[in-house]
Amino acid sequence: MTSSKVNETPETLVLGAGPAGLACAMELARAGRRCTVVERDQQIGGLAKTLTVREGDDVFLTDIGPHRFFSKNQYLYDFIEDLLAEEWRRVPRLTRQFVEGKYYNYPVNFGQVVRNLGFLKSVRIGIDYFLARLRYDVLGKPLRTFEDYVVANFGRSLAEFSMINYSEKIWGVSCADIHPDWAKQRISGLNLLSVLRNAIGFGGKKGPKSLVDEFYYPQFGTGRIYEAIGERLLSKGTDIHTESRPVRVAHDGKRITEVDIETPGGVQTVRPEHVVESVPITAFLELLDPKPPQAILDAAGALRWRNQVYLFLTLDKEQVTKDNWIYFPQKDIPFGRTSEMKNFSKDMCPEGTTSFFVEFFAFESDKIWTMEKDEVLEMVLPFFEKWDFFKREDIRQCYLWKRSHVYPIYDTSYKDNVELIRSYLDGLENLIYVGRPGRFRYTNQDHSLEMGIIASRMVLEGRRYDMDTVGAENEYFEKGPIYEKRI
Ligand SMILES: Cc1cc2nc3c(=O)[nH]c(=O)nc-3n(C[C@H](O)[C@H](O)[C@H](O)COP(=O)(O)OP(=O)(O)OC[C@H]3O[C@@H](n4cnc5c(N)ncnc54)[C@H](O)[C@@H]3O)c2cc1C
Incomplete structure (x- = not known):
């Protein structure tokens, strides 16, 4: 400059x-x-x-x-x-998780989880939470890792559904090897009961807009x-x-x-x-x-540091979804998050078009780190076509970027x-x-x-x-x- x-x-x-x-x-x-x-x-x-x-x-x-x-x-x-x-x-915020073809609000909304997962899985969440309180509160199991922290606060089923799978995607290591500092920063003050209170209307919904509802951009x-x-x-x-x-x-x-x-x-x-x-x-x-x-x-x-790979698609399509960004915690989906910049500000792309940003987490030894743009596109396109996000013919151009030292592990x-x-x-x-x-x-x-x-x-x-x-x-x-x- x-x-x-x-x-x-x-x-x-x-x-x-x-x-x-x-x-x-x-x-x-x-x-x-x-x-x-x-x-x-x-x-x-x-x-x-x-x-x-x-x-x-x-x-x-x-x-x-x-x-x-x-x-x-x-x-x-x-x-x-x-x-x-x-x-x-x-900017109004809409952030969701996409699991097994269904959307779930983020941060997690218990009522929606119950509706989407059904009665039996929801009972399982309740039992797991009770067992976790017993293990950590009554039997005094120490909170040594991120896994301990989220299981203690949410029970194993909900923790895996909402936090453990996605965190392991980010870090590339087991949550049992992650320091609890990460949990303090991400979820301190949240637990199954606070999420439940919000779901049945106590706390959170009334009063001024919070950082969950809106943000500056x-x-x-x-x-x-x-x-x-x-x-x-x-x-x-x-x-x-x-x-x-x-x-x-x-x-x-x-x-x-x-x-x-x-x-x-x-x-x-x-x-x-x-x-x-x-x-x-x-x-x-x-x-x-x-x-x-x-x-x-x-x-x-x-x-250790975690790197990222980014695929950016420009699309001849009005809009993919209304979300600012979507998390994909499932292990069989190779990317972690997508975002649509138009939903942050309409001035991020020309009228009548949109763009779609796909994030992968990687170590230098991972295959994705050395893959070429077209290989990455071919790997992810079937997912987006199956979910009806967009089709091959909607894609104008595709770009691939890589960055190291993105996440301190x-x-x-x-x-x-x-x-x-x-x-x-x-x-x-x-x-x-x-x-x-x-x-x-x-x-x-x-x-x-x-x-x-x-x-x-x-x-x-x-x-x-x-x-x-x-x-x-x-x-x-x-x-x-x-x-x-x-x-
Ligand atoms: C995918 C992603 C999403 C994020 N989302 C959000 C969000 O929603 N909200 C939010 O507030 N934050 C978000 N962040 C975090 C935000 O980007 C960082 O907190 C912020 O950029 C950190 O600023 P920094 O100056 O500490 O470090 P950096 O942004 O990393 O800046 C360091 C600078 O040093 C330069 N540099 C590195 N090595 C050298 C060298 N050898 N010589 C000279 N220069 C060098 C780099 O090029 C860079 O410009 C996100 C980060 C990522 C990766």
């Missing part, structure tokens, strides 16, 4: 232009401070960017996996509203938030170097002393006062010179490894590491933005804040009223 010459002595060097890095740069710019942002990709926005696909005069926009905005932090809504004004809109895709930040930054003199990356981070054990940046124009060395890093923590550790102790490298080597040893790495990195006093990849934390946009904002305060105020307080409430993140606009 800017000239290939990198400022040799920036006050702050920001590595990675995703939500976390950009929020930091934006807050610094607002305080009248310039910084240098370095981003590996051509486009800023990280996992939350919106891609533009041109087919002749027709333009299709898509997030890389649908991104709705939700937060309990008023500051963030104001932050985005200031950037997007009337482009920032409320920019008119032209979630990436507009980050493009708007980019525009503001450039107007305030902040340098953003895209297609550039750090290749060496030198330190003296106490401070980062210099960073070599590879840009399209060659490698340049910079000596920043502060480094705010949001690139994958495992990759960052490999750049350190001298290398970290072997125990730290071993801990980094034990951290919360396996049962991740926490110890992350803590060890952090105790080492915290010894570098001018380093602040933030964001989903930078802290190996499963964050949404709001928590990444918040971390970036906190990082800027550390720079501006010259003091440390505890980054782990972001999202530390450990509450089911869809609870709470939706924010009312101020303008």
